[in-house]
Amino acid sequence: MNASLHPQILQRPASPALLDALAQRFGEHFTTSLAIRQQHGRDESPFDVPPPAGVVFCTSTDDVADAVKLCAEYDTPVIAFGAGSSLEGQLLAVHGGISLDLGRMNRVLAIAAEDMSATVQAGVTRLQLNDELRHSGLFFPIDPGADATIGGMTATRASGTNAVRYGTMRENVLALTAVLADGRIVRTGTHARKSSAGYDLTRLIVGSEGTLAIATEVTLKLYPQPEAVAAAVCSFPDVASAVDCTIATVQAGIPIARCELMDAHSVRAVNAHDHLGLSEQPLLLMEFHGSPASVREQAESVQAIALGHGGSHFAWADTPEERNRLWKARHHAYFSALQTRPGCRSVTTDTCVPISKLAESINLTVAEADAAGLPYFIVGHVGDGNFHVGYLIDPTQPAERELAERLNAQLVRRALALGGTCTGEHGIGLHKQGFLREEVGDDVLDTMRAIKEALDPKGILNPGKIFP
């Protein structure tokens, strides 16, 4: 049995005494209603796992700490839940336990405009944060597509369209309030831009998928809203030409803010969904940030590079409305593609390679996908060397899922051979545990596991994730 298709489920029923204790502590904020448990027992991954035994709607760090303490007392797993938009099964209760819904912890606690930072509760979403920032002259750039919570983005080390210029959650979390496996509340990092004070627990928790601690408050770097923004779309005869244009742009040191690839399948899907009338060829959707002069300079340089790589239909989106329309379409690519095959699910890949290897990685992938005959689409944060293939499978046809996973495995192994990673931004979850071992080797995996055991000796924090 293929573990990446069928995760091992080790659920034990939760202790009635624990459920009683949670009901007593949390009252109506605790529920065992099946509908709500089911809603907290799935994400955007293709796995089917029975739901958690109960859900606590936390409203404060103290709530999280108390829930963890009670669960620790009963050796019962706890899984933090944000927006439910994770892609690799991070939320699924494979070992049973209690889901802690942090969605009601949705206050922006402080905006330190002078320091270009903000502290938010983990349940704040990225769109909400940017909405609250709109009069501050600042913005938070990390954009994974979904309107994920900052807590969830912290847990998966998310990135997305702006990472080529502004980095990922790794670079943009300054400090955390987090709950440890025994319910103690800790604060890591400071509000200073840099520090050499001991181990970097902030970055250890970022990307740990809720297995080392549960982040409840996050201090983030912000950036000045650029004086000028210009977006452009440019079509290419094939994916390879679009990728070559990207590589040349990055290697020229142009500080492009976004550089997104959509293949012809994606373009067709968003045309159908959003009535965009884009030329149904591979395209790059780009954005430039800076002073008016520097945006003009960047855009002219990239336009020249694009023309040299067969780019055509170069079109500017100068007004915020036009730009929003294009970016909304880009963000709809995933759901638009799902709608091209009613009832399908997507097996979504997430490799990231050094930019010089991107053409090799993506061109072979296109050839394999075309030969395999499964419907698919490709979108990519290509400025980072990261792209996603979505194989659109019929979930009632196990052979399709097997085929998609085989194609994914080929793609991952090629990425690893090229010096890359099996996951640029979605995390390991249930889906990539075998690939993690291939990527890092047993000694690194043992080291990670030693840290896990040191910080969570009972193994109650999101068990069954990351480690094969």
Add this chain to the structure above:
Amino acid sequence: MNASLHPQILQRPASPALLDALAQRFGEHFTTSLAIRQQHGRDESPFDVPPPAGVVFCTSTDDVADAVKLCAEYDTPVIAFGAGSSLEGQLLAVHGGISLDLGRMNRVLAIAAEDMSATVQAGVTRLQLNDELRHSGLFFPIDPGADATIGGMTATRASGTNAVRYGTMRENVLALTAVLADGRIVRTGTHARKSSAGYDLTRLIVGSEGTLAIATEVTLKLYPQPEAVAAAVCSFPDVASAVDCTIATVQAGIPIARCELMDAHSVRAVNAHDHLGLSEQPLLLMEFHGSPASVREQAESVQAIALGHGGSHFAWADTPEERNRLWKARHHAYFSALQTRPGCRSVTTDTCVPISKLAESINLTVAEADAAGLPYFIVGHVGDGNFHVGYLIDPTQPAERELAERLNAQLVRRALALGGTCTGEHGIGLHKQGFLREEVGDDVLDTMRAIKEALDPKGILNPGKIFP
């Protein structure tokens, strides 16, 4: 007894059997010569500690692994040594043991120009790396002043003058080869720009001061050499005005590449040492990187801001020679200041605060230092909120050292109260262990210690450092 003045020394003699085994394995690359041990038993800190029991000159990762394995067998401490430029006693053999000199591991292993990265052995120094990069069109920006090794800079999470634009070692190490406490060799991270594959061991090892693993090879991000560079120097009537100018520049979102403060004492010292003829007032030394148009735009904006804050004697250094002369002077500030009081040593502070708190932090510090009557100088990476006071003490006068440490403690406590850190870039070493506890609290310290014990159960990797 004040622990920050007098570290606890727990040296035991090394086992003769271990010394024999090291001599057998390493031949003439192992020595117990007193002169060489003494040279490896001191750094730029003011502590006097007896030297290590022996020194292995490692030439490969395998050498490091074998030395660690032998020392592990005899429960004997190992301390990695690079250039000896650490400031907080990181190198000192307070628990005895063997120094592993990685200075001969000085090969640049690969320059991946297309991916803007390089992989180097840990003993490569930053100047050597930039020298080898000079025809590549790329450069490595992290500049802690001293010509430190990349391994040492990794261990202390170093930063320096360019960090305001390019980040610190935290942001610029992509991957590591490291030797664990039992001698196993691991590779962390990949050559891709981003990854969500499991725990971020790379950033856990960066800044761990050789207490979790010994980095032997480091893959670094590189940056395109800017098309245009301009440096400028501007004098101010007082430190407060220079700091206010810096804050306004950073808050305006100007991507200044370097923004360094020197107080009047520092300027006097470098004038005497390097015959610069700078106006003996506080000054900012700034650098701008970008296209010619963007450099002009940045420089004009900053010049206007500086004039608005009482700036005068604004002077450009346009040629590489003039720029080098200024930066050399900046880098000589520490040694120039030491020469103003023959026989003195410097007690050097390293706080970093959110930029909005920098004025409060530094102005009170100046007032306290002036009132205390000890000779001192201030230099600062003020764009990051980080500055250093060097109190020039007579090492034969314990009262001077006590006074300097008292002033440091006041400064640190103020920085912590302002949301900052006790160390922006020098690390904890022996000197700041008490401050680390004040900064992070017992629960975070316990968490760090749990990681230390999980990865180094025998406690042989640079014991006596970081933890109080």
